[in-house]
Amino acid sequence: MNSRLLNILFFLVATAAFAQEADTTAVQKDSVLLSEKKSGIVVKDTVLDNKPYNPLAPSKAAFYSAVVPGLGQAYNKRYWKIPIVYAGMATGVYFYLKNDDDYNRFRDAYKRRLAGFEDDEFQGISTNRLIDAQRNAKKNKDYSVIAVVLVYMLNIIDANVDAHLQQYNVSEDLSVSPNFQVNPINTQANYGLSFRIKL
Numbered sequence: 001m002n003s004r005l006l007n008i009l010f011f012l013v014a015t016a017a018f019a020q021e022a023d024t025t026a027v028q029k030d031s032v033l034l035s036e037k038k039s040g041i042v043v044k045d046t047v048l049d050n051k052p053y054n055p056l057a058p059s060k061a062a063f064y065s066a067v068v069p070g071l072g073q074a075y076n077k078r079y080w081k082i083p084i085v086y087a088g089m090a091t092g093v094y095f096y097l098k099n100d101d102d103y104n105r106f107r108d109a110y111k112r113r114l115a116g117f118e119d120d121e122f123q124g125i126s127t128n129r130l131i132d133a134q135r136n137a138k139k140n141k142d143y144s145v146i147a148v149v150l151v152y153m154l155n156i157i158d159a160n161v162d163a164h165l166q167q168y169n170v171s172e173d174l175s176v177s178p179n180f181q182v183n184p185i186n187t188q189a190n191y192g193l194s195f196r197i198k199l
Helices: 001-035 055-065 071-075 079-114 126-168
Strands: 040-043 046-049 172-180 189-197
Touching: 055 071, 055 126, 071 079, 071 126, 079 126
Parallel strands: none
Antiparallel strands: 040 046, 172 189
């Protein structure tokens, strides 16, 4: 049973990989036909962009994200990441404000009990439980601040790394693809990876 599941899984992965390879070859042929209209260099039926390498692009993207969160993602033209950045930071701020409000409520009730009043909103809860609730609310406030800072830092790191990877030359000359063959003697599946490099 496990062998069948593994065969099916490998077949699906291999199909997706070969489909992607066929799509890229079709795109390469189309790009060769359009190479006369585009500015670029044609090497072995492949169009290489004539875009110069910009070593300051990663630092610019990181700086923009540090100044205004999400601006580095806009600089990299990854607009879909901007709502994720703001959603993460807004979630941390929301929980900070909620825990701050809870902390103030618990603290005010505890102060009223120390003053001798018993008419607070937590009448069924002991004074020791109010102290524990204050500690938990304060701890959760601290975690919320840490979460906002982490999302902010990840925003900067993401913009920097994405700017680096946009300038990375991805070529079809180096590829790894799954290999699936059936042994004709014992009809067992042979799995493997084929490594291809064009020089």
